[in-house]
Amino acid sequence: MELKKFIEELKSALAQNQFIKATLANKIDKNSILKNVFIKPVLLKNKLQLNFVYRNNTNDITKNFEIESGLDEIENLLKTTFRNADAFTTTHELHLMISKNNKATLIKKATKNATEINLSHDHIKHRLVQTTANSYLHALGISNADGHIKTAMQAKYKQINRYIEIVADILKDIPEQNEWHITDMGSGKGYLTFALYDYLRSQKNTQANITGVEMRSELVKKCNNIAQENKFDTLHFVEGTIQNTALKKVDMLIALHACDTATDDAIAKGIEADAALIICAPCCHKQVRKDMHTDGVLKSITKHGILLERQAEILTDTIRALLLESKGYKTRVFDFIDWEHTPKNVLIVAQKSTIDKATKAKCITKIHELKKLFGLEKHYLEGVI
Ligand SMILES: C[S@@+](CC[C@H](N)C(=O)[O-])C[C@H]1O[C@@H](n2cnc3c(N)ncnc32)[C@H](O)[C@@H]1O
Structure with a gap:
């Protein structure tokens, strides 16, 4: 009633x-x-x-x-x-x-005060990455000097915000901490690295110690300059490869759009460092695409290039998730951002947890079954963890 x-x-x-x-x-x-x-x-x-x-x-x-x-x-x-x-x-x-x-x-x-109705569909959204007084966004080429997001960078800005929203949501579920040690593998131009640093510091009031690892020296130099200009004292970028980076204390390991098996190397480094959180957005899935050999009815999927691509992606990331579970990480795989913004839109979020031995063993069995089904001898990640 x-x-x-x-x-x-x-x-x-x-x-x-x-x-x-x-x-x-x-x-x-x-x-x-x-x-x-x-x-x-x-x-x-x-x-x-x-x-x-x-x-x-x-x-x-x-x-x-x-x-x-x-x-x-x-x-x-x-x-x-x-x-x-x-x-x-x-x-x-x-x-x-x-x-x-x-x-x-x-x-x-x-109601005490009359309010006006906003029927506009394109109302201004609250964004976690604030454009005002964030000169790093300008230095990174995302905003103009007056703080407005450049037209060509709108999708990137949306992606950065979505990423911060996801991290903010993940952090709600884990005990608060005053200090973070984070490594961002394959940090590239540093868009997401800077945004995370800024969010943890200015919105979460925590000490963020972030290191971006990147093999392209010009990007490392540029990002370090921007960090210094903005007095981001605990944000550093180092030149190096993911494979050869030795990690000490890491609470959160991030690898966004690191190519092919570089994502696996990053996951392996995170597991080795016992990171509480591993967040990665895989890029291309060449290894599995190249190495899987389907037979029988599965051939009807993999004979189409685009479906082979997607199948390789699904298989690659499923095995990654299972391997993470087998190492004690509760793992989720979900959409990062709408397809219209980037085709690389899957995010794997793994959180160190207590997973019993039997469940871990079941993950390994499932991996064997999947590999057998898709004629895959080895997933690269198996060899590096
Ligand atoms: C597609 S970009 C992504 C950059 C950033 N993570 C983002 O999502 O905006 C991938 C970056 O990873 C770097 N990269 C790829 N493989 C790497 C490796 N093995 N070691 C270090 N950097 C790597 C590339 O140079 C590139 O800058």
Whole structure:
């Protein structure tokens, strides 16, 4: 009854152009990856619709609904997925709470201050990587001198923010620490290295000791200069190869888009250094693509170049995840950023954990089975860990 009333209140606010936003929270299934849903009105092609942002543990999914189906979706989510809803209109606040026994309570309060509705679809998003007063973004060529992101660097900026959002989310699940020792393998132009340093220091108030390892000397020199100019005293870049880098204390090992087996070398270094977190975004998957030999029905997949590519990618990263699990790392593989921004969009996040012997052994068995199925003698990572 109260749920129906809540939906009716939203319907009426929408009809009078008074609906501002709603948030669904307090998920019923604590293991669900869906954390919240944020709903706001948007004007699309001059038609009022409801914009839903489904916030998962590691990504956001956005969908727009016609008003009626949007209201149905809210009702359905409150029957199946969430216990709380907060909604704001220009005149009222609505708070719906559903108990474990399905008893719903609705509180409606008049708002003190009238608020304007923003129906713009392209509203300014809050970004973790702030553009103002961040001169390193300018030095890296991402922003103009006035702090505006260059048109050609919008996708890169979005990618950097997404990466920081993911790290921020991962850090929520691990005990807070005042100091971080981080190695970024194959740091390249340093976009993500600088952003992480800045985030840990200025937003998390922690001491970040970050070393970027990069084999191209000109990039190392440039990044060190920018770090010095910005007085980033504990951010350093060293020239060297991932394979030959000896690591001491590392809490977090990062390797983003390091080519082919360089990702494996980085993972191996992270495991060897007993890093609490290993985060990598694999690049190309040449080794497995070249070395796998399919037979029988699997040949119908691998005879197509593009599917062979994807199959090699899936096999490579599946075995990486299993090997990490076999070494005691709880591992997740997920989308890093939308395909439209980069085809290299998979992120492997491995967190040191307690995994029992039997589970580790099962991972090894699965690797053997997969290799047999795909006619792969060896995954490069097996040889370096
Ligand atoms: C595609 S870039 C990615 C840069 C950065 N991590 C990012 O995501 O923006 C890969 C970088 O890794 C470096 N690299 C590749 N293999 C390497 C290796 N074995 N040792 C050190 N650096 C390597 C390349 O020189 C290049 O700058």
